[in-house]
Structure formats: structure tokens, C-alpha cells
Amino acid sequence: MSASRTGSRTVSTSHRRLRLVGIILIPAAIGLLASLVVALTGTTAEIVTRTALSAVPVLAGTALSLVIAAPVLLVALSRRRFEQGRTQASVDAAESHRRFLSRLDHEMKNPITAIRAVVANIDEPGMREELTSIRHQTARLSKLLDDLRKVSGLLVQKENLEHVDLEAMIDEARALAEVEATAGLVSFTVAFPRAPWPLPLVLADPDLLFIAITNVILNAVKYSRRGGRIEVRAHQSRGFAVLDIADTGIGIAEDETALVFEELARARNSEGIAGSGLGLALVKTIVEQHGGEVTLTSRLDEGTLVQLTLPLADQSTARRTS
Amino acid sequence: MPLENWTVLIVDDDDAIRENLGAFFDRAGVHVVSAADGAAALVQVAVAKPDLVILDVMMPELNGRQVLRALRAGGDWTPVILLTRTGESSERATAIEEGADDYLNKPFDPQELLARSRAVLRRRGGQVEPLQSxxxxxxxxxxxxxxxxxxxxxxxxxxxxxxxxxxxxxxxxxxxxxxxxxxxxxxxxxxxxxxxxxxxxxxxxxxxxxxxxxxxxxxxxxxxxxxxxxxxxxxxxx
Structure with a gap:
């Protein structure tokens, strides 16, 4: 499908070029035709014009400007088309990805349901262990399908948006993380601005945003080593709140950092550490649904920085009361 | 009504699911009837008068939604559990608004379906219509x-x-x-x-x-x- 689409795109591009050349040549063709007609009628009349010397530079300059303007305009126009095409291509890619997940979901749900029903009917005392294992694995498949569906189907709804205090949310996420990380194994610092003013509120679905933030913080804990550091820093940049969640953990190899936001992607060095490979895909979906961005910078064996950017709520209504 | 002494109608166009879920409910002591499509489901509701209908949404021709709407429009309030297509809350809210008693996403644990079936029957008790309606x-x-x-x-x-x-x-x-x-x-x-x-x-x-x-x-x-x-x-x- 993509091959034929690329093919038709190439054909339509060359058609467009031919048409453009045609349009450019129309005045020249009309001029040529008119000259031929005049020459054939045998007219010998001449037109002599006179121009003040002072006007000549202006006229020459204007003519030159016109000559330069034409290609510049054409380049700008084609660049805009290219950008539009690129945006469209990424929308197409996201849509095709979503359709793929939906097909996968659709094709897998019935067989797994049937297997679970079959297994529920087997009662062989000699096979108890095997059956438990099948049950466990089909439950795992079901959960995976469910999670994939949730990542692709998550939608931030306007009606659930509230003014959210990121600092309070980080405090809550930190409390959760400290339960996970055996106390004292990792040092955890949080720095929010106080001067010239505290970080303004963001407009967000608090439940979804909490899932995203906790996911990143729990990752930092999970991939940290004994004695590691986790730092959460926040600042305001133009109309955005910028949240850095940094750790001195095991890090991710450079060639893998771009892939970690994809569903089911896990870095090579995460083997042996439990995880679904869906966490960061979920974080990206949630943050982007809020009109924000998430980036990840990492060095193997040195640590990882995840940066979340979230649009601030309307300044007039979002000032913190504290 | 003792909880096991009831009839369930299982409607799914997938033979493997229909047959194996049927066997599972049967083992639990529930009387089972089944239908492979929406039209047959409407006939079975009228003939077998089940205490509960387990209804798959995705079926060719008359789908689960349409069957549910047809039942409720005809004043039939037999409890229905819909086997919904996605986990989206909008879809589930619609299922309830259209008169389903409960819903479950595929793939599910058959034990969970049995537990929910019992809960729906218990909840309905003597009531003709569920509180959700x-x-x-x-x-x-x-x-x-x-x-x-x-x-x-x-x-x-x-x-x-x-x-x-x-x-x-x-x-x-x-x-x-x-x-x-x-x-x-x-x-x-x-x-x-x-x-x-x-x-x-x-x-x-x-x-x-x-x-x-x-x-x-x-x-x-x-x-x-x-x-x-x-x-x-x-x-x-x-």
C-alpha cells in the first residue's frame, strides 16, 4: 500500500511540475505568437520610448526584484508543501499504527478468550502444574492486549481537565517511589522554583498525568543502582512547565534511546528487570495528549534524563494560591 | 431462585468460544442454551426464556448492540452482560445506557464472567428493570x-x-x-x-x-x- 502511495505521489509531483513550466511559458508563447503575426503582416512600424535617467535605476531595480522574487516565492511555496506533506505523512503513520493495533486486538481477542474457556474446562489432576502455567500465560497475554489497547486508545477529555499543582503531584509520586525503593538505597531530591515566583499550575487530567509522572519516577527508581541519585527539577520556560526527572542509573545505549517510546520496546540492558515495555509509550501518549512533549537523553552506565514539557494553564486563573 | 438453578443464553458467532463457555457454565451447574447470531438470539430469548443473556457485541448482520436495543424496545428486561469490543469508557457507558446490566472486555477469565453473572442476578433480585436504567x-x-x-x-x-x-x-x-x-x-x-x-x-x-x-x-x-x-x-x- 505504501509503495503504491509513493508511486502515485511521484506521478502527481511530476504532473505538477509540468503544469508549472507550462504556466511560466504562457506569456512567452503569447508574445512569440503576437510577434509572428506582426511580422507576417509586414508591419515596419517602430516604438521608441524615452525615460529620464533618474528613473532608470529604479526601473532596473524593480525588474531585478521581480526576477529574484519569482524563484524565492516558488521555493517558499514548495517548502510549505513539503512541510504539509511531512505533517500529513506523520498523521498517516500514526493512523496506520493505530489501525494496526486495533487489528491486532481484534484478531487476538477471540482466540485468547477461547483458550481461556478451554483451559477452564480441563480438570486433570495429573496436569495441574501445566494448566496453571497455561492459565498464567493466557492471563499475561490478555493483560498485554489490554495495556496495548489502553495506550493506543487513551484520550484526554476536555471535561476532565483541572488546574494541577505539579509540585504536589511530584510529592505524591515521590512518596510512592520511596515505598518502592528500599529507603536509603537511592537519594531523592526535588527542586521547584520559589523565586521570582513558584511554578504556575498546568491544565491537565490529574489522573492521567499522575500515571505519566509516576511511570517516569518509578522507572528512575527501577533502573537505579545502590547509592544512586534521583533528581526532579522544575522550571518555567515561556508558556510551559518543564519537568526534569534525572537519575544516575544504568542508562540506555545511544542507538536505543529513540526506540524506547515505542510500544513493547525495551532496552538491551533491561533484561532481568521486570517491565512491560509499555510505560514510556504510555507517558508519551499522555503528555502529547496534553499538548506537551517528552524527550529522553541517556548515557549507558551513567544515567538518564527524561524531560516533560507541559503547557501552563491560563496565567490569570492559574496562579497558585499558596 | 438458587443461584445455580438458572438458564443462561450464550450468544457468540465464534464456535470455540460459544461451545467452551457453554461447557464451563454447564460444569458450574447452570443450564445453557446458545445462539450463533443476533437473529437466533432473539428467537432463543422468546423460546427458552433465559434468566441471563451473555451477548457478544461484534457479530455479523444483527450485532449485540442491536439485539440489546431490540429486546429493551420490546419491553424485555432479561439481564444482559455485553462482551464489549474495547475498554473505552465511552463504549461501556453507551452499553449501560442502552440497557446492559454489565459488560466485560474480551479476552476475559471465564471465572470472572461467572462471578459477574451471579452478581447481576443477585443485583436484579425481584426487580424487573436494573437501577442503571x-x-x-x-x-x-x-x-x-x-x-x-x-x-x-x-x-x-x-x-x-x-x-x-x-x-x-x-x-x-x-x-x-x-x-x-x-x-x-x-x-x-x-x-x-x-x-x-x-x-x-x-x-x-x-x-x-x-x-x-x-x-x-x-x-x-x-x-x-x-x-x-x-x-x-x-x-x-x-
Missing amino acids: ARSLRSGPLSVDRTARSAALESRLVTLTPKAYALLDYLITHPGEVFSRDFLLNEVWGYQFAVATRAVDHRIAEIRRALADDPDAPRFVETIPRGGYRFCGLVERA
Whole structure:
């Protein structure tokens, strides 16, 4: 499908070029035709014009400007088309990805349901262990399908948006993380601005945003080593709140950092550490649904920085009361 | 009616699911009838008069939704559990609005389906229509207008966020039943992430504030230690 689409795109591009050349040549063709007609009628009349010397530079300059303007305009126009095409291509890619997940979901749900029903009917005392294992694995498949569906189907709804205090949310996420990380194994610092003013509120679905933030913080804990550091820093940049969640953990190899936001992607060095490979895909979906961005910078064996950017709520209504 | 002495109609166009779920319910002592498409399902409801219908949504021609609508439009309130296509909360809310008693996403654990079937039958008891089909409900001084999605305490409207309202609506339509935080998160929010259960506590706190409900002497929402929450007031159609 993509091959034929690329093919038709190439054909339509060359058609467009031919048409453009045609349009450019129309005045020249009309001029040529008119000259031929005049020459054939045998007219010998001449037109002599006179121009003040002072006007000549202006006229020459204007003519030159016109000559330069034409290609510049054409380049700008084609660049805009290219950008539009690129945006469209990424929308197409996201849509095709979503359709793929939906097909996968659709094709897998019935067989797994049937297997679970079959297994529920087997009662062989000699096979108890095997059956438990099948049950466990089909439950795992079901959960995976469910999670994939949730990542692709998550939608931030306007009606659930509230003014959210990121600092309070980080405090809550930190409390959760400290339960996970055996106390004292990792040092955890949080720095929010106080001067010239505290970080303004963001407009967000608090439940979804909490899932995203906790996911990143729990990752930092999970991939940290004994004695590691986790730092959460926040600042305001133009109309955005910028949240850095940094750790001195095991890090991710450079060639893998771009892939970690994809569903089911896990870095090579995460083997042996439990995880679904869906966490960061979920974080990206949630943050982007809020009109924000998430980036990840990492060095193997040195640590990882995840940066979340979230649009601030309307300044007039979002000032913190504290 | 003893819980095992009932008839279930299983409707699914997938033979393997229909047959194996049938065998599973049969082993649990439930009388099973089945149908492979929507039209056959309507015939079976009329002929076999099941106590419960388990209805797959995705079926060719007459799908599960259409079967459900046809039943309810004809005044048939046989309890229905829909096997829904996706976990999206909008889809599930629509299922309930159209008259389903409950819904479950494929792929599910057959034990979970059996447990939900029992819960639906218990909930219905002698009632012809489920509380979910009521336009408005009342519990003492609390009234809930389910069409306007609003609640009022002693006739004064209270302010609730949409999520808090949705949670109150779920609890009040299932009075007396205890729900864990995980379960409520899955049913009302449509997602299941361990870290997110604090969302349930936050909304319960909001409901209690709005309804002036004292957690130590609750009139509406009761905390069950290590269990979750339940609506403890007496609920009637208004």
C-alpha cells in the first residue's frame, strides 16, 4: 500500500511540475505568437520610448526584484508543501499504527478468550502444574492486549481537565517511589522554583498525568543502582512547565534511546528487570495528549534524563494560591 | 431462585468460544442454551426464556448492540452482560445506557464472567428493570438526576467534577456491593494501573465533601477496610 502511495505521489509531483513550466511559458508563447503575426503582416512600424535617467535605476531595480522574487516565492511555496506533506505523512503513520493495533486486538481477542474457556474446562489432576502455567500465560497475554489497547486508545477529555499543582503531584509520586525503593538505597531530591515566583499550575487530567509522572519516577527508581541519585527539577520556560526527572542509573545505549517510546520496546540492558515495555509509550501518549512533549537523553552506565514539557494553564486563573 | 438453578443464553458467532463457555457454565451447574447470531438470539430469548443473556457485541448482520436495543424496545428486561469490543469508557457507558446490566472486555477469565453473572442476578433480585436504567434515583436527602448527570442534596445542586459524578453514579446504581479501588478504576476510569488507585480515593473524598458525608458515620459512601468502597444508603427510583 505504501509503495503504491509513493508511486502515485511521484506521478502527481511530476504532473505538477509540468503544469508549472507550462504556466511560466504562457506569456512567452503569447508574445512569440503576437510577434509572428506582426511580422507576417509586414508591419515596419517602430516604438521608441524615452525615460529620464533618474528613473532608470529604479526601473532596473524593480525588474531585478521581480526576477529574484519569482524563484524565492516558488521555493517558499514548495517548502510549505513539503512541510504539509511531512505533517500529513506523520498523521498517516500514526493512523496506520493505530489501525494496526486495533487489528491486532481484534484478531487476538477471540482466540485468547477461547483458550481461556478451554483451559477452564480441563480438570486433570495429573496436569495441574501445566494448566496453571497455561492459565498464567493466557492471563499475561490478555493483560498485554489490554495495556496495548489502553495506550493506543487513551484520550484526554476536555471535561476532565483541572488546574494541577505539579509540585504536589511530584510529592505524591515521590512518596510512592520511596515505598518502592528500599529507603536509603537511592537519594531523592526535588527542586521547584520559589523565586521570582513558584511554578504556575498546568491544565491537565490529574489522573492521567499522575500515571505519566509516576511511570517516569518509578522507572528512575527501577533502573537505579545502590547509592544512586534521583533528581526532579522544575522550571518555567515561556508558556510551559518543564519537568526534569534525572537519575544516575544504568542508562540506555545511544542507538536505543529513540526506540524506547515505542510500544513493547525495551532496552538491551533491561533484561532481568521486570517491565512491560509499555510505560514510556504510555507517558508519551499522555503528555502529547496534553499538548506537551517528552524527550529522553541517556548515557549507558551513567544515567538518564527524561524531560516533560507541559503547557501552563491560563496565567490569570492559574496562579497558585499558596 | 438458587443461584445455580438458572438458564443462561450464550450468544457468540465464534464456535470455540460459544461451545467452551457453554461447557464451563454447564460444569458450574447452570443450564445453557446458545445462539450463533443476533437473529437466533432473539428467537432463543422468546423460546427458552433465559434468566441471563451473555451477548457478544461484534457479530455479523444483527450485532449485540442491536439485539440489546431490540429486546429493551420490546419491553424485555432479561439481564444482559455485553462482551464489549474495547475498554473505552465511552463504549461501556453507551452499553449501560442502552440497557446492559454489565459488560466485560474480551479476552476475559471465564471465572470472572461467572462471578459477574451471579452478581447481576443477585443485583436484579425481584426487580424487573436494573437501577442503571433509571432516569433518577434517591437515597434519603440525596437525589441523582442521571439524565442531567447531576446530584442534589436536600434539593440543592452540589458541584462535582465529571469523574466524581461518574463514580457516585456507579456506586449508587450498585447499592450494598463492595468494590475494590482497582475494580472501580477499571469500571469508571477505564484503566487499570496500580499507581492510579489514588485517583479513586481523591474522588471519594470529593464526593464526601460535596455530600457532607462523614466517613466515620457515612450516610452514602462507606469505606470497607481492606475491601474498598460501597454505597450504604437505601436507594430507590425517584
